[in-house]
Amino acid sequence: MSKEMYDLVIVGGGPAGATAALYAQRAGLKTCLVDKATFPRDKICGDALSGKVVSILHELDLLDKIAELPGAPIHEVVFGSPNHKQASVDLNRYEHRDLLTGKEMPMEGFVIRREVLDHFLFEEAREAADTCTEGFSVRDVVREGTQVVGVRGEVDG
Incomplete structure (x- = not known):
């Protein structure tokens, strides 16, 4: 992943992250959504x-x-x-x-099933977000003073 500029980087593309990306898009924010998994993926949950x-x-x-x-x-x-x-x-x-x-x-x-829900929401977020990357593991956050201004990580494979 390159040094792109975003208003918001969301780490985690499950229901909370995907939903946040959808709300961010509605608010006009340039958004990047990343998740270490690839979808669809199974997730233990009460569903x-x-x-x-x-x-x-x-x-x-x-x-x-x-x-x-x-x-x-x-x-x-x-x-x-x-x-x-x-x-x-x-x-x-x-x-x-x-x-x-x-x-x-x-x-x-x-x-x-979470596998179905998560995949559906991630695909909806993919359509809304400026960048949406699966298989990206965040290893560190980039700070300037007390603010987080970016993330560092690697794409699996």
């Missing part, structure tokens, strides 16, 4: 996306695309206790409306 995550995906206009990915909507949450008592919440009973746009949320959550 559930909460209502908060769904609202962020909705805000980024990605909810319809997410709903088309292989996975399952979450319509009910069941809580269990050690003495085998259960309590459940029917999520369909609640109306979820985006406070900014007024759009209704079609479902509370999803279960999607």
